[in-house]
Amino acid sequence: MKHEPLHLSDEDLLLEAYGELSRRRSGQARAHLAECWSCRARMAELESTIAHFVRAHEASLDGQAPPDDGPRAMLAARLREARESDYATTPHPLFGGMSVQFAFGCLAIVFLLAGVGIWKIHGSVAARQDEATIAAINWNAVPDRNLTPGATRRLAASDVCASAPPQDWTVPATVRKRVLQEYGMAGAQARSYELDYLITPELGGANDVRNLWPEPYSATPWNAHVKDALEDRLHAMVCAGQMDLPSAQRDIATNWIAAYKKYFHTDKPIAGAST
Amino acid sequence: MEINACPRDSTTALSFPVATMPRLQGAYTELEQETLEFFVQFRRPVLRYVCGLGVTVHDGEEIAQEVFLALFRHLCCGQSRRNLRAWVFRVAHNLALKQRYADQKARGRTAGGEFSMETRIDPEMDPEERMVYLQRRFRLLAVVSALPEKDQCCLRLRAEGLRYREIARALNISLGAVSISLTRSLARLQSADRA
Numbered sequence: 001m002k003h004e005p006l007h008l009s010d011e012d013l014l015l016e017a018y019g020e021l022s023r024r025r026s027g028q029a030r031a032h033l034a035e036c037w038s039c040r041a042r043m044a045e046l047e048s049t050i051a052h053f054v055r056a057h058e059a060s061l062d063g064q065a066p067p068d069d070g071p072r073a074m075l076a077a078r079l080r081e082a083r084e085s086d087y088a089t090t091p092h093p094l095f096g097g098m099s100v101q102f103a104f105g106c107l108a109i110v111f112l113l114a115g116v117g118i119w120k121i122h123g124s125v126a127a128r129q130d131e132a133t134i135a136a137i138n139w140n141a142v143p144d145r146n147l148t149p150g151a152t153r154r155l156a157a158s159d160v161c162a163s164a165p166p167q168d169w170t171v172p173a174t175v176r177k178r179v180l181q182e183y184g185m186a187g188a189q190a191r192s193y194e195l196d197y198l199i200t201p202e203l204g205g206a207n208d209v210r211n212l213w214p215e216p217y218s219a220t221p222w223n224a225h226v227k228d229a230l231e232d233r234l235h236a237m238v239c240a241g242q243m244d245l246p247s248a249q250r251d252i253a254t255n256w257i258a259a260y261k262k263y264f265h266t267d268k269p270i271a272g273a274s275t
Numbered sequence: 276m277e278i279n280a281c282p283r284d285s286t287t288a289l290s291f292p293v294a295t296m297p298r299l300q301g302a303y304t305e306l307e308q309e310t311l312e313f314f315v316q317f318r319r320p321v322l323r324y325v326c327g328l329g330v331t332v333h334d335g336e337e338i339a340q341e342v343f344l345a346l347f348r349h350l351c352c353g354q355s356r357r358n359l360r361a362w363v364f365r366v367a368h369n370l371a372l373k374q375r376y377a378d379q380k381a382r383g384r385t386a387g388g389e390f391s392m393e394t395r396i397d398p399e400m401d402p403e404e405r406m407v408y409l410q411r412r413f414r415l416l417a418v419v420s421a422l423p424e425k426d427q428c429c430l431r432l433r434a435e436g437l438r439y440r441e442i443a444r445a446l447n448i449s450l451g452a453v454s455i456s457l458t459r460s461l462a463r464l465q466s467a468d469r470a
Contacts, residue, residue, distance in 0.1 A: 010458050011455070011458040018438075018439070052411055052415060054434050057431060060327070061319065064332045065332055075340055076307070076311060079344070079347055082344060083307065
């Protein structure tokens with residue numbers, strides 16, 4: 001007498017669908033499915049439901065999450081920060097097991113004492129420090145794209161051209177500190193640079209660490225005052241309908257010096273340039 | 276000579292076998308690169324998962340950053356590399372629950388997920404097909420949101436491609452519990468799908 005084979009349970013079907021059965025049991029399940037139409041129909045239904053759920057699940061973030069580039073740049077900056085802070089506190093054999101931070105602290109005190117001695121002799125240490133700081137800052141007339149790729153808010157041209165009351169775009173102290181650390185300028189004097197938005201808020205730039213960098217005020221023809229003139233020019237052009245907002249944001253974020261040359265039709269900054 | 280490269284806030288005592296600072300820096304750079312590769316691969320799955328737990332997309336992004344910073348520290352400490360995918364989701368799960376608890380406390384209500392019904396629909400679909408697709412999607416998501424939380428977590432982790440043992444590790448439950456949970460959830464989804 002021939003017995004009707006037992007059907008596979010839902011759990012077995014699911015384990016087979018997900019490839020979770022052992023090789024032996026999977027072989028048995030496949031052999032059963034080859035013979036049993038009822039179980040095959042149930043399996044097909046199950047797979048259809050899984051496929052629809054997976055599609056619905058994957059679509060759940062559609063249009064809500066930004067692309068990977070910005071968050072990836074943010075994580076890269078945080079990892080660098082974590083590495084530097086760990087590196088600084090790692091004991092080093094050259095310093096007899098002292099942490100690098102502690103050893104450099106000691107060295108700094110030695111240098112400070114030596115500096116005071118030199119200052120007493122020549123009286124010019126402060127001026128030299130300023131020169132060194134400015135020399136370092138000149139590197140950043142155009143920001144590092146990896147650190148400052150630019151970030152925008154979702155605004156239309158009509159929003160940036162609306163005559164809204166002036167907003168306070170002061171950069172919080174914690175953000176300022178972080179930007180300076182990323183640029184290796186934690187010790188720079190505030191009067192030497194402006195912590196500037198790459199894409200100005202008046203053009204929809206965001207108050208975000210990815211949109212900020214220390215821009216030199218002086219000692220280079222391409223300084224913060226020159227960029228201010230470009231920002232005014234681009235804002236006026238957007239509001240006059242001579243260019244669209246995304247183009248203005250892209251041009252200033254890609255290379256603001258090239259944008260200045262393009263929109264002021266000059267290779268050198270114009271003294272007292274305005275809109 | 277071994278230099279302990281575990282971050283200060285790490286409670287583990289494992290060390291990273293490097294002898295000189297340049298080698299230490301080189302190793303850090305490699306781990307940074309590896310972490311960033313993981314991030315690109317798993318950022319969206321992590322984001323989808325934590326948003327499914329009722330965290331906003333904005334907070335979800337912050338959680339994703341924290342998860343991969345933690346992964347970097349985990350790798351720096353020379354800890355196990357087995358089953359890193361499950362490890363990532365386990366950390367994300369715990370951070371999401373913590374965030375949700377903080378939200379509930381702050382707002383005095385249950386935080387709702389940010390799952391949007393807006394979706395990219397195949398432009399080839401005619402209006403009738405589109406309607407059927409959206410209705411089916413709505414039904415399935417409604418059933419999922421009515422499931423017990425553990426079942427929802429199992430289902431969402433499975434949808435992200437985790438194997439049973441990875442789900443078990445991420446949620447700290449047994450393999451059998453994962454299997455039973457998924458079978459139960461699929462049965463409910465199927466009955467809703469047939470309706």
